[in-house]
Amino acid sequence: MALKVKEVSQLAGISVRTLHHYDEIGLLRPDAVTEAGYRMYSDHDMERLQQILFFRELGFSLKEIRRILDSPAFDRLEALELQRRMLEEKMAHTRRMIANIDHSIQHAKGEVTMTNEQRFEGIDFTNNPYEQEARERWGDAAIDESKRKLARRTDTPERQAELRQEWDTRMSVLAEARHEDPASPRAQEVIGEWYAFLDNFGTYSYEAFAGLGQMYVQDERFTKNIDKYGEGLAAFMCEAMGIYAGNHGVEG
Missing domain, CATH: 1.10.490.50 (Antibiotic binding domain of TipA-like multidrug resistance regulators)
Known part of the structure; x- marks a missing residue:
């Protein structure tokens, strides 16, 4: 069943304005528009939106997401499997950082001591075992853009x-x-x-x-x-x- 833009907004947790922007830049154009001008989103559109949000979560730019999704070589199942592995690694990395923060809190309270090496345990943003696989699937530019987003906050x-x-x-x-x-x-x-x-x-x-x-x-x-x-x-x-x-x- 086709969905109106407001219904899609509520389901996906993004604003109507964002959906309009995706339409304007050609990233997500609904399959149909009614005579009254209402955008109507099909199941296929919803699958594409899901992919857009997964790629956004991994830090890809909208330009790179459109290039990937519009590629004749794009395989949705393959993308989902790789996205899952990348997000699992991201989650594990976040947990390591939280453990470091907990240790830092204990150090600040005088409960434990930390060496300089321990201060940076779990804060390695350079090693993702799935990065090379992602580069092979989606290209260097897309992955580099994703990494730059976080690197700008943690480069020193x-x-x-x-x-x-x-x-x-x-x-x-x-x-x-x-x-x-x-x-x-x-x-x-x-x-x-x-x-x-x-x-x-x-x-x-x-x-x-x-x-x-x-x-x-x-x-x-x-x-x-x-x-x-x-x-x-x-x-x-x-x-x-x-x-x-x-x-x-x-x-x-």
Whole structure:
């Protein structure tokens, strides 16, 4: 069944304006437009949109995504399998960074000591075992653009330290707001800042953002790490993130 643009927006967790932009640049043109001018998206269009969002999450530019998807050699199943492996590696890398941050917190509290080598454990952005496979499938330009997005934030030890400090600062701000109503303007303001922060490292859909919030309370490792900044912070963030996503068209 064909879907209208608003329905697609709600399903995918992206704005109507974004869908219009994708149409304008030829990235996602709906299969049909009614006489009244309504865009109608088919199942094929939805499959293409799914691919666009997966590639965005991996840091690909819209220009490169269009080139990849429009290539006669593009294989959707092959792409899904490789995207899954790349995202698994990205998730493992994030967990290593979180472990490093936890260790750094303990060091800052005087509970343990850290060597300079330990300060940078898990912060290697150069080694992804699936990068060469991705280059062979989609070309050097696409992968280089993806890597540049993160490298701009972590290309020196100083910037890596700044990133760790920014993470710590943002979590402290969230902890200060955790006693607010999660739907209050203040709570939604700091959660919006958290969304913008995470979006710097791989574009988040609002649906994915809400899902991440649920992980904060469903995975005890996340809960333990987050609640170090303030008891009940993980639960507050989960609820506030769900409300934030809902305010942007994602049903809870």
